[in-house]
Structure formats: structure tokens, C-alpha cells
Amino acid sequence: MTTQRLVLATRNRHKVAELLAILTEAGLDVELVGADAYPHIPDVPETGVTFAENALLKAHALAQATGLPAVADDSGLCVDVLGGAPGIFSARWSGRHGDDQANLDLLLAQLGDIDAPHRGAHFACAAALALPDGTEQVVEGTLDGTLRTAPAGTGGFGYDPILQPHGETRTCAELTPAEKNAISHRGKAFRALVPIVKQLLG
Amino acid sequence: MTTQRLVLATRNRHKVAELLAILTEAGLDVELVGADAYPHIPDVPETGVTFAENALLKAHALAQATGLPAVADDSGLCVDVLGGAPGIFSARWSGRHGDDQANLDLLLAQLGDIDAPHRGAHFACAAALALPDGTEQVVEGTLDGTLRTAPAGTGGFGYDPILQPHGETRTCAELTPAEKNAISHRGKAFRALVPIVKQLLG
Numbered sequence: 001m002t003t004q005r006l007v008l009a010t011r012n013r014h015k016v017a018e019l020l021a022i023l024t025e026a027g028l029d030v031e032l033v034g035a036d037a038y039p040h041i042p043d044v045p046e047t048g049v050t051f052a053e054n055a056l057l058k059a060h061a062l063a064q065a066t067g068l069p070a071v072a073d074d075s076g077l078c079v080d081v082l083g084g085a086p087g088i089f090s091a092r093w094s095g096r097h098g099d100d101q102a103n104l105d106l107l108l109a110q111l112g113d114i115d116a117p118h119r120g121a122h123f124a125c126a127a128a129l130a131l132p133d134g135t136e137q138v139v140e141g142t143l144d145g146t147l148r149t150a151p152a153g154t155g156g157f158g159y160d161p162i163l164q165p166h167g168e169t170r171t172c173a174e175l176t177p178a179e180k181n182a183i184s185h186r187g188k189a190f191r192a193l194v195p196i197v198k199q200l201l202g
Numbered sequence: 203m204t205t206q207r208l209v210l211a212t213r214n215r216h217k218v219a220e221l222l223a224i225l226t227e228a229g230l231d232v233e234l235v236g237a238d239a240y241p242h243i244p245d246v247p248e249t250g251v252t253f254a255e256n257a258l259l260k261a262h263a264l265a266q267a268t269g270l271p272a273v274a275d276d277s278g279l280c281v282d283v284l285g286g287a288p289g290i291f292s293a294r295w296s297g298r299h300g301d302d303q304a305n306l307d308l309l310l311a312q313l314g315d316i317d318a319p320h321r322g323a324h325f326a327c328a329a330a331l332a333l334p335d336g337t338e339q340v341v342e343g344t345l346d347g348t349l350r351t352a353p354a355g356t357g358g359f360g361y362d363p364i365l366q367p368h369g370e371t372r373t374c375a376e377l378t379p380a381e382k383n384a385i386s387h388r389g390k391a392f393r394a395l396v397p398i399v400k401q402l403l404g
Contacts, residue, residue, distance in 0.1 A: 096311075109294070
């Protein structure tokens with residue numbers, strides 16, 4: 001039996017590395033290829049209004065374009081006092097897609113007057129699998145915590161330097177990659193996706 | 203009987219003019235003074251997490267500082283797909299308090315991928331009255347509509363150029379001040395406050 005190839009719908013190298021670690025650790029024996037291996041395939045507009053809708057949009061688009069099973073995630077930071085925003089807009093919160101520093105700085109400025117009891121937030125991730133025949137599955141994972149007033153730590157990416165998980169004294173950016181993957185929204189979602197991938201591709 | 207003096211907890215000249223028109227039209231026979239008449243009184247941090255909490259915070263602080271009855275409002279734009287944000291953060295959405303253009307530009311950039319059926323939003327206003335003895339009342343008003351993808355109109359302020367009220371073909375910034383006050387969140391809230399002011403100060 002040849003190794004199955006699975007395409008990851010992300011060009012973010014941080015995410016590719018993180019997902020490789022999570023999926024390999026969870027015992028998924030497939031060849032993972034990032035979307036950057038298919039530079040001619042345009043990014044799909046993320047027109048969904050939930051993490052699950054956007055993850056499925058990206059997975060289906062990539063499965064159709066490559067003829068291979070595709071996995072995608074959509075994830076973000078949901079702030080209680082913002083009614084769950086930035087949410088699906090996390091990566092473009094400052095208006096500039098992928099500018100982690102600008103996104104994080106803006107969020108801290110917006111929440112400047114908000115004190116600790118009202119700084120609850122959680123990371124959320126929807127992980128989707130789509131096959132070229134249209135089959136789809138999507139699962140979700142979350143990580144609850146509170147928002148710091150200033151960033152701490154140099155690991156991770158995105159909003160990791162300002163989210164302190166419940167039960168932790170460190171931010172996500174101060175955890176080791178293994179510690180983070182063990183509790184993270186993305187870790188939970190992709191570990192839940194592994195048995196589904198195995199069943200559908202097995 | 204001497205005319206009662208009432209202090210308005212805002213230094214925003216647009217808001218002072220708008221409230222003067224609304225309250226006079228509603229038959230409130232009081233002398234209205236803006237907070238800029240008391241330049242030594244510092245602005246109170248808006249630490250509330252609802253419009254009503256922030257309106258009451260501002261009204262109480264001004265009533266205590268001046269020894270006069272004080273009215274305050276907190277208002278903002280609540281976007282459905284953002285879970286009600288910007289909400290209480292509307293005036294500082296870009297991180298720069300009161301920069302209407304930056305706030306509006308940021309919101310349009312954040313919602314760039316979101317199409318018409320998901321661009322529902324409403325303006326909300328809480329109007330509060332506080333007396334120096336601690337008596338308080340707060341009422342709310344809303345204006346439902348949809349968000350344009352580009353600003354239109356030069357009237358009003360804040361997010362007026364991008365909210366098109368339900369049943370209208372124009373944005374709030376294309377309405378005359380009288381048309382806007384007749385349907386607006388702030389008009390509704392302050393008209394509801396008038397009989398309360400009359401009763402408590404009468």
C-alpha cells in the first residue's frame with residue numbers, strides 16, 4: 001500500500017509545522033504537503049461566517065483543485081467582551097491580513113480600559129477534511145483563558161503572546177511547542193480529525 | 203421657578219448639537235451645558251462592558267463633580283457577524299479614540315469578504331440620568347440596518363456613512379439631521395429619557 005498524500009490548505013509555515021507535529025504525534029501515517037506546493041492555485045475567499053464554514057470552503061477548494069484529499073482549518077481568538085470577535089476575522093483584524101503584530105496591538109488598544117475580570121477569551125479551531133468526491137467532515141476544538149494587557153513570550157504565533165490558558169501562569173507563547181499542542185484548540189481539533197482521516201482514506 | 207441646569211457628559215460637539223435638537227424637540231425646558239464648560243473635570247475611564255454601564259459611569263461622575271443633574275450616553279455600532287462588536291468599543295475601534303475615519307476604514311477592511319446577507323448591524327444607545335444624590339435612570343434605543351461596503355454621505359458622524367437603516371435607500375449620513383433624529387438610536391433613547399428627566403427634576 002502506497003502512502004496517501006494529503007494537502008494542507010495553508011501557506012503559513014508556522015501552521016504547517018504545527019500541524020505536522022500534531023498529526024504525526026497522533027499516529028497519522030500520510031504524506032503531508034502544504035498548499036505552497038501548488039502555487040498556481042489561488043486562495044479561496046473566506047466568505048463563511050463561522051470557523052467551520054471557512055475551513056470547509058478552503059478544504060473543498062483545494063480538494064477540487066488538486067484532486068487530492070485536503071485538510072484545512074480556520075481558527076481564531078474569541079474575546080468574551082467583544083461578543084466572540086475577532087473570531088473569523090482574527091488574521092485580518094487590523095485590516096492587514098497576516099500582520100500578527102498589528103492585529104495583536106490593535107486588540108490590546110481596543111481593550112485598554114477593560115480590567116481582568118472581563119478579559120476572558122478562548123482560541124477556537126475548526127478542522128475540516130474534504131475529498132475530491134465532495135465528502136466532508138469538520139470538527140472543532142477550543143482553549144479557554146484570559147487576555148494579558150501586554151504580550152509575553154516569543155513562541156507560537158498570532159495572539160499566542162496575550163492568551164494565558166486557564167490553570168497556566170504562562171502565555172501560549174511561553175509554552176514549548178509540545179506543551180502548546182497538548183492543550184491547544186488546534187491540537188484538539190486535529191487530533192479529533194485523525195480517526196476521521198484514517199477511516200475515510202483507510 | 204428658575205430654569206433647571208443639566209450637564210451633558212460629552213465634549214463631542216456633534217453629539218452636543220444633536221442632543222440639544224432632540225431634547226428641545228421633545229419639549230425639555232432645561233438649560234443644557236456641555237462637559238466642556240467644566241474643563242477641569244477629567245474624563246472617567248469607560249470600564250463598563252455594556253452601553254448602560256458606561257452611560258451610568260459617565261453620568262454619575264459628572265453629577266458628583268458638578269453637583270448638578272447630569273445626562274450621558276454611550277452608543278455604538280453592533281455588527282451581527284462580529285457578535286455585536288465594535289459595540290462599546292466603537293469610538294476607539296482603530297485604537298485611536300475618536301478617529302471616525304480610521305474606525306470606519308478598519309471596520310470596512312475587516313468585513314471585506316462578507317457579502318450583503320451577512321452585513322446586518324444596528325446602532326445602539328443607552329441614555330442615562332444621574333443626580334448628585336445618586337439617583338439614576340437609564341434607557342436604550344436602537345436603529346437596525348445593513349452595512350454598505352463603501353461610505354456614502356457627508357452628514358452625521360461616526361459610522362453614519364456606512365449604516366443604511368432598514369426601509370431606507372440612503373445611509374444615515376445622507377439623511378437630514380431631522381430625519382436622522384426621528385429614527386436614530388440616540389433619538390429614541392433620549393426621547394425616552396425626557397419624561398424621566400421631567401419627573402425627577404420637576
